[in-house]
Amino acid sequence: VLVPILLSIYLVVKEITKLGDNAINSANDLGEKTTPNNPNNASAPGNTPQVSPNSTVIEPQQKKPQNTNIHRQALEKGYSNFDKTSNVIQKIVDELQNEHQREPEEIQKALKSVLQDNKLNYPGAIKKELRDKELITERKRWVNAISNYQKNQNQKADGIINKDDQTYIDLKEKIITYLNQKSQEKNPPEIK
Structure with a gap:
């Protein structure tokens, strides 16, 4: 008791x-x-505010809500929609493999480079080769990388990629550019 x-x-x-x-x-x-001794000093001698009939009460200003809460909500949406995003990422890799006769691993490496996170685990998150907590952690890593990419491209930074949306189009173009640059580095053009 x-x-x-x-x-x-x-x-x-x-x-x-x-x-x-x-x-x-x-x-x-x-x-x-x-x-x-007196945290507010309101009752300390000489600290009593002067009030007149025309005085107005000044309310404490609340800090403006920052975009972090909005961004956090967008990321949560990205996490919950990752299966759709994952399918679209796989579609990008498949399309580029067929259109440009490149190895999937080469395209995946280019994708990670464009997203500026070479530690992304493509098979683990996209092909779901990881399980439980590792899968959740890796999916969040992908969503964060996509969101950062979108933010840098002045797009809605929610970590979601839809077929034929601006992120999809931009990613595909940048991967192609990356692959072409790497190809030229391996096989520099002949000077005649």
């Missing part, structure tokens, strides 16, 4: 402490000076 009561008291004290810390932090955000 005593343990639940003590636990309840502990939790209440912990919450009150949090509220007190938040009030101090809010006061600091508003530029109010604090002292160790």
Whole structure:
């Protein structure tokens, strides 16, 4: 009987402490000076604000929500739609293999280079050769790499690739460019 009561008291004290810390932090955000004995200084002599009939109450400004929450939601959508994205990535590799007579591994390497993450595990995530936590981690890595690529291309950065969307078109073009450059490095053109 005593343990639940003590636990309840502990939790209440912990919450009150949090509220007190938040009030101090809010006061600091508003530029109010604090002292160790009187965090708000509201009741300190000489610190009483002057109020007139024309005074207005200034509410603390809340910080604007940052795009991080929106971006996080977009990434969550990317994670949940990865099967579709994975199929589209496989389609890009298959199409380029047929159109340009390249080995799939060469195209996969080009894709990872274009996405600027050579540690991406193509067979693990796209062909689902990994299992459980490793698969989830690798899929998130792919979504993050795609999202960063989209952000750099000024596209909607959700980590999703749909057939024939701008990310699909751009990726395919950049992979072809990468493959052509690598081909020229191996076989430089003859000078006549």
